[in-house]
Amino acid sequence: MPFLDEIEAAIPGLRAYARALLRDREAADDLVQDTLETALARQGQWRGDGALRGWLARILLNRFRDGLRRRRPTAVLALVPDLSDLPAARKADDRLALAEVHAAMGQLPEDQRAALLLVALEGMSLAEAARALGCAEGTLASRLGRARATLRQLTERGPVSQRPGKAGE
Amino acid sequence: MMPQDPTISREEALRLRHGSAADRSRLSALATGDAALAEELAGWDRQDAALQALYTPVADEPLPERLLETVRATRRAPVVGAGGTGWRIAAAVALIALGFVAGWGGARLVPSGAPPMLAQAAMASYATYAVEVTHPVEVGADDEAHLVQWLSKRLGAPIRPPDLASEGFTLIGGRLLPGDTAPAALLMYEDELGRRLALYITRSETAERELAFAEEPGRQAFWWVDDGLGCALSGDLPRETLRRLAVAAYHGLTEA
Numbered sequence: 001m002p003f004l005d006e007i008e009a010a011i012p013g014l015r016a017y018a019r020a021l022l023r024d025r026e027a028a029d030d031l032v033q034d035t036l037e038t039a040l041a042r043q044g045q046w047r048g049d050g051a052l053r054g055w056l057a058r059i060l061l062n063r064f065r066d067g068l069r070r071r072r073p074t075a076v077l078a079l080v081p082d083l084s085d086l087p088a089a090r091k092a093d094d095r096l097a098l099a100e101v102h103a104a105m106g107q108l109p110e111d112q113r114a115a116l117l118l119v120a121l122e123g124m125s126l127a128e129a130a131r132a133l134g135c136a137e138g139t140l141a142s143r144l145g146r147a148r149a150t151l152r153q154l155t156e157r158g159p160v161s162q163r164p165g166k167a168g169e
Numbered sequence: 170m171m172p173q174d175p176t177i178s179r180e181e182a183l184r185l186r187h188g189s190a191a192d193r194s195r196l197s198a199l200a201t202g203d204a205a206l207a208e209e210l211a212g213w214d215r216q217d218a219a220l221q222a223l224y225t226p227v228a229d230e231p232l233p234e235r236l237l238e239t240v241r242a243t244r245r246a247p248v249v250g251a252g253g254t255g256w257r258i259a260a261a262v263a264l265i266a267l268g269f270v271a272g273w274g275g276a277r278l279v280p281s282g283a284p285p286m287l288a289q290a291a292m293a294s295y296a297t298y299a300v301e302v303t304h305p306v307e308v309g310a311d312d313e314a315h316l317v318q319w320l321s322k323r324l325g326a327p328i329r330p331p332d333l334a335s336e337g338f339t340l341i342g343g344r345l346l347p348g349d350t351a352p353a354a355l356l357m358y359e360d361e362l363g364r365r366l367a368l369y370i371t372r373s374e375t376a377e378r379e380l381a382f383a384e385e386p387g388r389q390a391f392w393w394v395d396d397g398l399g400c401a402l403s404g405d406l407p408r409e410t411l412r413r414l415a416v417a418a419y420h421g422l423t424e425a
Contacts, residue, residue: 004240011237015230015232126187
């Protein structure tokens with residue numbers, strides 16, 4: 001597939017990742033646009049080896065971190081996820097559970113959220129995700145461990161007998 | 170391997186889970202002899218399923234025109250480094266006919282129960298975008314011709330931003346939003362005090378509807394359906410002021 005077609009085909013996935021990361025439609029699309037512009041400007045650097053999405057993810061995460069450094073503190077919006085697109089068959093308690101997960105994701109530090117979404121949403125391997133984040137695999141593994149443990153604490157009431165001992169990990 | 174093989178660390182489990190197929194089968198094998206690990210893995214599966222259910226639908230949303238334009242602009246002029254601003258240059262020739270208030274006969278308040286979809290969408294858009302300092306709109310009023318052409322094309326109906334200057338509000342721009350069944354346009358206005366108004370417009374097949382009021386904490390809307398367009402003006406203003414603005418917007422939209 002020609003480079004530009006591949007870039008275009010990657011946009012929906014980038015939007016989903018950016019939305020989950022930034023939790024704001026506009027800010028996420030700004031980040032995607034920034035990513036696309038950077039990628040298009042650097043297409044000479046794309047050597048066509050490996051997955052384009054990894055390269056794009058790396059650009060997106062760099063732009064994201066640049067943005068974090070620049071960002072001013074602003075009023076926090078009520079970040080209620082738009083659950084209206086969920087299949088209608090989903091039960092109300094499923095929606096509630098998802099809303100809880102969305103809220104809990106907002107509690108994670110940004111680097112943990114970015115890492116967890118790479119493997120959970122993008123389906124990257126730990127090695128791919130570490131390359132995209134530009135960190136060591138060991139660093140990423142412990143970051144993921146913290147992210148999953150926190151998420152679990154915040155969302156799962158879980159089997160009571162098995163809860164103790166998990167939280168402090 | 171002994172069934173009571175000491176459990177691997179959670180980090181090692183994560184490496185295996187997000188590793189090769191062989192890594193994953195090794196992890197499954199380990200979990201059969203380690204109930205705590207198995208339970209942890211099931212929890213991770215639930216997390217991943219929830220995150221996918223939450224965020225993959227974003228990928229199915231209609232793509233914002235500006236993102237597609239970023240790529241298309243490069244296709245048209247594949248100069249390295251030129252990406253991203255091409256859409257601003259895209260020829261925009263639509264002319265704007267601003268509406269003028271011509272007297273309002275039909276406006277009256279209709280009792281409203283739960284806010285209808287249209288009013289809800291408008292109030293949600295207002296709540297989301299009116300507070301935006303840096304990106305309240307996607308295309309600014311300084312590029313109004315392009316804005317009008319773009320929104321009209323995407324809605325499939327001519328959209329003319331009504332002139333609300335008589336009420337002290339000027340257009341600052343607009344954006345495209347996913348609507349219930351079709352794309353929706355959002356036009357944002359601002360007055361000298363920095364108060365903002367969001368005019369939400371989408372195609373509507375429902376019967377014509379006269380001006381009706383809806384409110385939620387911190388925001389209100391007047392909405393109506395006329396000539397195939399469902400419209401709602403949302404803001405946080407005194408009700409009578411908002412009603413006057415809605416009447417002006419109605420005339421601007423329908424009688425231009």
